[in-house]
Amino acid sequence: xxxxxxxxxxxxxxxxxxxxxxxxxxxxxxxxxxxxxxxxxxxxxxxxxxxxxxxxxxxxxxxxxxxxxxxxxxxxxxxxxxxxxxxxxxxxxxxxxxxxxxxxxxxxxxxxxxxxxxxxxxxxxxxxxxxxxxxxxxxxxxxxxxxxxxxxxxxxxxxxxxxxxxxxxxxxxxxxxxxxxxxxxxxxxxxxxxxxxxx
Numbered sequence: 001x002x003x004x005x006x007x008x009x010x011x012x013x014x015x016x017x018x019x020x021x022x023x024x025x026x027x028x029x030x031x032x033x034x035x036x037x038x039x040x041x042x043x044x045x046x047x048x049x050x051x052x053x054x055x056x057x058x059x060x061x062x063x064x065x066x067x068x069x070x071x072x073x074x075x076x077x078x079x080x081x082x083x084x085x086x087x088x089x090x091x092x093x094x095x096x097x098x099x100x101x102x103x104x105x106x107x108x109x110x111x112x113x114x115x116x117x118x119x120x121x122x123x124x125x126x127x128x129x130x131x132x133x134x135x136x137x138x139x140x141x142x143x144x145x146x147x148x149x150x151x152x153x154x155x156x157x158x159x160x161x162x163x164x165x166x167x168x169x170x171x172x173x174x175x176x177x178x179x180x181x182x183x184x185x186x187x188x189x190x191x192x193x194x195x196x197x198x199x
């Protein structure tokens with residue numbers, strides 16, 4: 001299978017990214033693959049981590065420097081050489097830059113900007129999905145849950161007190177142990193039923 005040149009792949013990804021932005025802004029949903037692509041762009045894996053560059057222009061872009069900087073650095077005796085197939089080892093160039101104290105320029109800005117735009121878009125998608133889930137009733141405010149639960153617990157405790165303190169003593173006074181156990185079991189079941197209604 002023939003490999004897509006990195007610059008072509010980058011153009012395709014940029015076009016796909018633009019299409020994703022348009023779809024999200026118009027309220028469309030993302031597929032699992034599109035979300036995965038967006039997450040990888042947001043994480044910054046847009047080519048800057050490539051192991052090789054196919055030409056000096058691409059190398060300059062990956063390293064974040066100008067083509068003129070690469071041309072100047074090539075004249076240094078210990079600069080990395082192109083491999084036999086014409087590609088350039090990005091890691092070797094980064095090591096060379098670190099060893100010589102050379103700094104990258106603003107050429108990484110497009111990748112960084114793409115990552116920031118992808119993170120923003122991903123946040124918008126997640127926010128919209130969360131708001132939709134709330135409208136569907138999949139999420140309920142915590143205060144509403146607390147209030148509802150407190151109401152049901154209060155009802156259950158009130159019933160249990162009424163049964164144990166007022167109703168059961170006269171009934172239990174003439175019963176044997178088995179009869180007392182049965183009556184207590186009924187009271188506990190009523191208490192548990194009220195708690196279960198609060199789920």
